[in-house]
Amino acid sequence: MTRHRSLALTLLIALLPLNAVALEVVATLPDLGALARAVGGADAKVTVLASHRQDPHYVDPRPSLMLPLRSAQLLVVNGLQLEQGWLPPLIRGARNPRVQVGTQGYLDASFFVQRLQVPTARVSRAMGDVHPGGNPHFTHDPRQGARIATALGQRMAQLDPAHAKGYLARAKALATRLNALASRQRARFAKLPAAKRKVVSYHRSLTYLYACLGLTEVTTVEPRPGIPPSPGHTAKVLTTMRQTGARVIAQESFYPRRVSQTLARLAKGRVVVLPGGAGPKETYEARVMRGVEALHAALAR
Numbered sequence: 307m308t309r310h311r312s313l314a315l316t317l318l319i320a321l322l323p324l325n326a327v328a329l330e331v332v333a334t335l336p337d338l339g340a341l342a343r344a345v346g347g348a349d350a351k352v353t354v355l356a357s358h359r360q361d362p363h364y365v366d367p368r369p370s371l372m373l374p375l376r377s378a379q380l381l382v383v384n385g386l387q388l389e390q391g392w393l394p395p396l397i398r399g400a401r402n403p404r405v406q407v408g409t410q411g412y413l414d415a416s417f418f419v420q421r422l423q424v425p426t427a428r429v430s431r432a433m434g435d436v437h438p439g440g441n442p443h444f445t446h447d448p449r450q451g452a453r454i455a456t457a458l459g460q461r462m463a464q465l466d467p468a469h470a471k472g473y474l475a476r477a478k479a480l481a482t483r484l485n486a487l488a489s490r491q492r493a494r495f496a497k498l499p500a501a502k503r504k505v506v507s508y509h510r511s512l513t514y515l516y517a518c519l520g521l522t523e524v525t526t527v528e529p530r531p532g533i534p535p536s537p538g539h540t541a542k543v544l545t546t547m548r549q550t551g552a553r554v555i556a557q558e559s560f561y562p563r564r565v566s567q568t569l570a571r572l573a574k575g576r577v578v579v580l581p582g583g584a585g586p587k588e589t590y591e592a593r594v595m596r597g598v599e600a601l602h603a604a605l606a607r
């Protein structure tokens with residue numbers, strides 16, 4: 307009898323972690339999902355809405371994306387209007403009061419980062435797809451990733467107090483690693499000759515990464531955010547590349563490459579394709595390093 311009881315107890319304990327209810331987290335974008343996975347550990351189940359191959363400005367709000375939102379306890383969004391074209395109908399359709407804007411279950415990552423390129427003049431349509439609150443592409447910068455990790459740890463601890471210690475410890479360790487990574491890479495890029503620390507981007511989405519690494523963006527292939535390059539603008543980009551000596555055009559995998567490749571050929575430079583976000587099984591750190599290595603290799607050549 308006693309033996310049976312202890313066996314039953316052993317079995318129960320062995321099964322417990324499987325049955326323990328994990329905090330249900332939904333992240334809009336892959337980088338936010340990777341950060342949430344690292345902070346959540348085994349205590350959270352994280353679903354990501356957009357793929358790392360998708361341009362985060364334009365995601366198809368298909369109804370299947372509503373499903374994970376229905377039962378979510380925490381929704382992590384980028385903010386600064388990056389998801390404004392597709393997220394609001396999903397949140398409305400999910401009818402889950404726990405993750406509505408302004409609730410504890412809604413975490414806007416942009417509240418926790420150091421924003422860049424906040425427009426000082428009033429934003430008009432003529433300026434292109436400019437975000438009035440500032441440039442929304444901050445997850446490329448591991449220092450901003452560290453801030454988001456810290457915010458995630460605190461919010462998860464509030465929502466799931468039983469596992470608070472774990473969330474806070476993982477967040478702290480991750481933030482420390484990310485800040486160390488940023489310092490190491492900044493020092494490494496500083497060793498490149500000044501002439502090689504100049505970059506052209508396709509979209510104005512790598513600003514935070516350049517700020518982290520001490521690089522200068524001389525111009526963008528897009529004349530204004532979200533506006534495709536015209537022949538006139540392309541000619542200006544080429545002139546700028548020749549005048550400044552910038553030879554590397556950097557862009558995420560989901561932006562068109564034809565114009566960039568033509569420019570690179572004419573300026574005797576190269577196009578470097580950076581990850582648009584963490585892959586489904588990739589850590590945020592690995593994803594950041596994948597981009598940093600590609601950029602360093604292109605600039606050092």
Ligand SMILES: [Zn+2]
Binds near residue numbers: 363442443510511
């Ligand atoms: Zn953008």
